[in-house]
Amino acid sequence: MLHINSTPNLPPLFIQPQSAPVGSHTGQIVVIDDQLFVYDQARGKWLSAQTTLLSYANENNSSGRFLEFVGDVTRNGAILPYDATIVYITVKALPTPTPRDKNIEIYIDNTPVPNNDTVSPEGISVDGVVRTSTNSNFFISRTHNIDVDQGQSVRVRVANAGGNIEDTVVLLWLKWRK
Numbered sequence: 001m002l003h004i005n006s007t008p009n010l011p012p013l014f015i016q017p018q019s020a021p022v023g024s025h026t027g028q029i030v031v032i033d034d035q036l037f038v039y040d041q042a043r044g045k046w047l048s049a050q051t052t053l054l055s056y057a058n059e060n061n062s063s064g065r066f067l068e069f070v071g072d073v074t075r076n077g078a079i080l081p082y083d084a085t086i087v088y089i090t091v092k093a094l095p096t097p098t099p100r101d102k103n104i105e106i107y108i109d110n111t112p113v114p115n116n117d118t119v120s121p122e123g124i125s126v127d128g129v130v131r132t133s134t135n136s137n138f139f140i141s142r143t144h145n146i147d148v149d150q151g152q153s154v155r156v157r158v159a160n161a162g163g164n165i166e167d168t169v170v171l172l173w174l175k176w177r178k
Contacts, residue, residue, distance in 0.1 A: 015031045015036075017034070018031065019032065019033075023046055024041070026042065030046065032046065037049065042120075042124050042143075043145045045085065045178070046177065047177055050175070050176070051175055052084070052173070054069070054172040054173075054174065055069070055070075055169070056068065056069050056155075056170045057168060057169045059166065061165070061166055062093065062158040062164075062166065063163070063165065065157065066155050066156065067157070069155070079153050080154070080174070083177045084148045084150075084174040084175065084176055085174060085175055086144050086154075086173070086174050087144055087174065089140075089141045090139065090140050091104050091132055091138055091171075092137070092168070093138070093165035093167060093168040094165065094167040095165055096165065100162050100164070101131055101133055102163070102165050103115075103129050103130075103131055103159035104131070104132070104156060104168075104170055105129050105156070105158075105159060106128045106156055106172070107154070108148055108153070108154060109152050112157075113127075114127075114128050115128060120145075123143050124144070125141065125143050127144075132165065148174070154172065156172070
């Protein structure tokens with residue numbers, strides 16, 4: 001256990017900011033510019049301690065459509081202020097009338113992220129297509145590693161094939177990347 005005594009009116013801990021630290025083990029921390037980062041050994045990069053959520057949804061039949069971002073916006077997506085990595089993804093949809101195997105596609109700057117089913121030995125995925133299943137109609141991933149650069153746009157589309165789903169909600173969790 002680490003206990004840090006502080007002096008009144010002074011911060012109890014100061015981490016000297018760095019510009020290009022070399023990480024080697026999960027859990028190492030550093031301040032880069034004005035943000036706190038934690039090294040993620042499985043993904044091989046510094047990721048922010050903070051997580052940012054992007055939410056996409058549609059309450060009607062979602063098949064063959066881009067999901068709405070912040071209301072009724074379907075032809076545009078979030079523009080990222082920093083380099084980021086999509087680290088978690090959740091999908092939930094209602095089937096019509098039964099659960100469906102349904103592809104949900106992530107787009108960066110109007111280009112689909114490849115459906116490559118690649119998983120690293122650490123269990124990290126860079127697959128840009130996730131699926132609901134006929135058993136659950138949801139999908140959860142805590143092992144994604146999709147990089148998005150500053151200024152790029154992120155959108156989400158439901159594939160046309162596989163039957164209809166409604167009330168579709170896709171959440172993408174991003175961490176800023178250095």
